[in-house]
Amino acid sequence: MADIDFTRTGVSGEATYDNFSCNVWSENPPTPDRVPADITFERQVYSSGRVTMPDGRRVEMWGFRDPLSSGADGDKPFPSPLIRVRQGQVVHTILRSGKATHTIHHHGLDPSTFNDGVGHLSFEVSADYTYQFSPHSPGTYFYHCHKNTVLHFEMGMYGPLIVDPPEGPGTLFSGGPRYDVEAIWAIDDVDPTWRTLNADAGLCGEDARLDRFRPHYFLISGVPAPRTLTDPRVVVRARAGQAVLLRLINASYSVLRMTFGLDATVFGVDGRGLGRPNSPWSRPIPIPAGRVLEMSPAQRIDVIVRPTRTGTFPVRMVFHDWVTDAIQNAGQGVAETRIIVS
Numbered sequence: 001m002a003d004i005d006f007t008r009t010g011v012s013g014e015a016t017y018d019n020f021s022c023n024v025w026s027e028n029p030p031t032p033d034r035v036p037a038d039i040t041f042e043r044q045v046y047s048s049g050r051v052t053m054p055d056g057r058r059v060e061m062w063g064f065r066d067p068l069s070s071g072a073d074g075d076k077p078f079p080s081p082l083i084r085v086r087q088g089q090v091v092h093t094i095l096r097s098g099k100a101t102h103t104i105h106h107h108g109l110d111p112s113t114f115n116d117g118v119g120h121l122s123f124e125v126s127a128d129y130t131y132q133f134s135p136h137s138p139g140t141y142f143y144h145c146h147k148n149t150v151l152h153f154e155m156g157m158y159g160p161l162i163v164d165p166p167e168g169p170g171t172l173f174s175g176g177p178r179y180d181v182e183a184i185w186a187i188d189d190v191d192p193t194w195r196t197l198n199a200d201a202g203l204c205g206e207d208a209r210l211d212r213f214r215p216h217y218f219l220i221s222g223v224p225a226p227r228t229l230t231d232p233r234v235v236v237r238a239r240a241g242q243a244v245l246l247r248l249i250n251a252s253y254s255v256l257r258m259t260f261g262l263d264a265t266v267f268g269v270d271g272r273g274l275g276r277p278n279s280p281w282s283r284p285i286p287i288p289a290g291r292v293l294e295m296s297p298a299q300r301i302d303v304i305v306r307p308t309r310t311g312t313f314p315v316r317m318v319f320h321d322w323v324t325d326a327i328q329n330a331g332q333g334v335a336e337t338r339i340i341v342s
Contacts, residue, residue, distance in 0.1 A: 022120075022200070022203045022204035022205075024119050024120050024123060024124055025122070025123040026123075027123060028123065028125060028126045028127045028129060029114070029123070031114070031115070031129070031130045031131070031132050032112065032114050032115075033112075033132075034130065034132060035090055035132070036090070037089075037090050037091060037092035037132070038086075038089040038090045038091070039085055039086075039089055039090075039091055039092075040091075040092040040093075040094065041066070041083050041091075041092070041093045041094070042066060042067055042068050042093075042094045042096060043064040043065070043066065043067075043080070043081075043093060043094070043095055043096070043104060044064065044065055044066075044067045044095075044096040044098060045062070045063075045064060045095075045098040045100075045102050045145075045157070046062065046063055046064070046065050046076045047062045047099075048060060048062075048076075049061040049062060049063060049076035049078055049156070050076075051078060051190075051219075051222065051224065053217050053224050054224055054225075054226065054227065057192065059190060059192050059195065059217065060155070060195045061076070061078045061155060061156035062152065062155040062156050062157050063076060063077065063078050063079065063080040063156045063157055063158070063159070064080035064081070064104070064143075064145075064157065064159060065077060065080070065081070066081045067096060069081075077222075078156050078222045079156070079158055079159045079160065079186045079188075079221065079222055079251070080143075080156075080157070080158060080159030081159055082159060082160050082161070082162065082184070083106075083143060083159065083160070083161045083162070084161075084162045084164065084169075085135060085161075085162075085163055085164070086138075086163070086164045086165070086166055086168065087135055087136060087137070087138045087163055087164065087165050087166055087174075088134065088135070088136070088166060089134065089135070090132065090134050091132070091133050091134065091135070092130050092131065092132055093106070093130070093131040093133075093143070094128060094129070094130050094131075095125045095128065095129050095130075095131065096128055097125070097126065097127045097128050100199065101119075101124035101125060101126045101147060102124065102125060102145045102147050102152070102157070103117040103118070103119045103122075103123075103124055103125055103145055103146045103147050104117045104125075104131055104143055104144070104145065104146075105117035105118055105143065105144055105145070105146035106131065106133055106141065106143045106161060107141055107142050107143060107144060107161070107298065108139075108141040108142075108270055108271045108300070109133055109135055109141060109161075109163075109271075110133075110136070111131065111132065111133035112132075115131045115132050115133055116146075117131060117145075117146050118146045119146055119147040124147055135163040137163065137173075137271050137272055137273075138163045138164055138165045138172065138173045138174075138271075138273065139162075139163055139172070139173070139268045139270070139271030139272060139273060139300070139302060140160070140161075140162060140184075140247040140248070140249060140268065140271060140300040140301075140302055141160075141161040141162070141163060141271050141300065142158055142159060142160050142161050142186070142249050142251065142300070143158065143159055143161050144157055144158035144159075145157035145158075147203075148199065148200055148201070148202065148203045150202070150210050151194065151197060151199070151201055151202065151208075151210060152199070153251075154190070154191065154194050154213075154253065155194070155195075158186070158251055160184050160186055160247070160249060162184070162247065163271065169182070172245065172267055172268060172273060172302060172304075173268070173273035173276060174277075175276065175277040176267065176273050176275065176276065177243065177267050177275075177304055178243060179243040179244065179245035179304060180238070180242040180243050180244070181236065181237075181238045181242055181243070181244045181245065182244075182245045182247065183234075183236045183244070183245070183246050183247065184221065184247045184249070185220050185221055185234070185246060185247065185248050185249065185337075186220070186221050186222070186249045186251045187219070187220055187248065187249065187250055187251060187252055187256060187295075187317055187335065188218070188219045188220075188222075188251040188252050189215035189217065189218050189219070189252040189253060189254050189319050189328060189333065190215055190216065190217040190218075190219065191213050191214050191215045191216065192216055192217070193214065194210075194213075197210075213253050214328075214329075215252070215253070215254065215319065215328050215329060215333065216329055218252075218317075218319055218328075218329075218333055218334065218335040219335065220234045220317070220335055220337055221233055221234055225334065225335035225336065226335075226336070228335050228336060228337045229336055229337060229338060234337045235337055235338050235339075235340060236337075236338070236339045236340070237339075237340045237341075237342070238307060238339065238340075238341055238342075239341065239342055240307055240308060240309055240310055240341055240342070241306075241307075241308065242306070242307070243304055243305075243306050244304065244305045244306070244307070244339065245302065245303070245304050246264075246302070246303040246304070246305065247300070247302055248295065248300060248301045248302070248303060249300050250295040250296065250297055250298060250299045250300070251298075252297060252319060253297055253322065254297070254319035254320055254321065254322060254328055254333065255294065255295070255296060255297070255319075255320040255321075255322050255325070256294065256295040256296075256317055256318070256319060256320075257292045257293070257294050257317075257318045257320060258292065258293045258294075258295065258315065258316065258317050258318070259289075259290055259291065259292055259293070259314075259315070259316050260287065260289060260290075260293070260303075260305065260313070260314075260315055260339075261289055261290075261313030261314040261315065261339070262289050262305045262307055262313045262339065263286070263287070263288055263289050263305065263306075264286075264287040264289075264293070264303045264304065264305045265284050265285065265286050265287065265303065265304050265305075266284060266285040266286075266287060266293070266301055266302065266303055267284050267302050267303070267304055268300075268301065268302030269299070269300070269301055269302075270299060270300055270301075271300065273302075287303070297322070305339065307339070307341040309341070310341050310342055311340075311341055312338050312339075312340050312341075313338065313339045313340075313341065314336060314337075314338055315336065315337050315338065315339060316334065316335075316336050317334065317335045317336070318333065318334050319333035319334070319335075320333075
């Protein structure tokens with residue numbers, strides 16, 4: 001790290017509330033202590049993506065595309081493509097340069113400060129940068145831009161990140177429960193009025209009204225409700241007797257209250273397994289059918305259901321305002337989907 005000049009920060013004089021987030025380090029350094037990777041991913045920012053909502057409105061979304069495998073330049077996946085690794089691997093995520101500065105924060109993991117992707121605490125990527133980390137706890141995570149975090153996350157700049165145990169998919173964590181079917185549900189709400197804001201709105205402490213969040217659309221893994229009831233990207237299909245792992249990511253700015261039409265068990269919270277062999281005090285949490293499971297924003301929960309009979313079982317997600325606790329969109333803030341067992 002001797003080649004990095006830590007004195008060249010973006011803040012001149014005393015850091016204050018007003019300049020903390022917008023005056024960042026202006027350098028784009030090489031990765032400190034870089035070592036060969038076991039697995040590498042590439043991401044490139046896109047803007048002006050679109051999701052067509054059920055009322056016909058095409059809402060702008062931003063995100064990350066994989067320049068190696070996403071296909072044509074116009075391919076703008078939402079949510080951003082999955083990053084999947086194994087516990088203990090050395091992982092490189094390369095953020096390719098774009099028209100503006102952005103970052104990638106691997107949420108819930110424990111990299112060094114330089115590799116944490118929090119712009120105002122490290123730097124914003126203006127050229128290519130390789131983020132390096134090694135996950136030590138299997139579970140469900142996500143990655144997102146951490147420049148103008150509140151706005152850029154709402155614009156769609158996030159994607160799922162899964163850490164498998166060393167033995168790979170099929171087991172939630174070493175010595176933990178096995179599963180036969182897996183679904184990743186990134187649950188989101190969208191306020192179209194935020195699309196009128198400048199990309200740097202509120203970044204320097206000014207009041208951009210980012211405390212006024214009024215979502216009108218509710219999505220599961222990029223699919224807006226009520227299409228979530230039939231879209232194969234969301235609806236889960238399994239056979240009786242199989243274990244179904246639901247990896248839940250609350251990518252919304254609402255408090256989620258969920259109910260399942262089947263008995264469920266929570267085996268992981270925020271990337272930490274419950275009932276691990278070396279943690280006997282952390283026990284799995286049973287959720288009987290119909291009982292509410294609550295999730296706060298950015299929380300991840302790993303739920304396993306084991307259907308013993310055929311049928312169609314509902315999953316209902318209700319979005320509550322985090323201040324008033326009212327159901328969003330005048331009581332219409334609901335997304336539903338199904339688990340179909342044959």
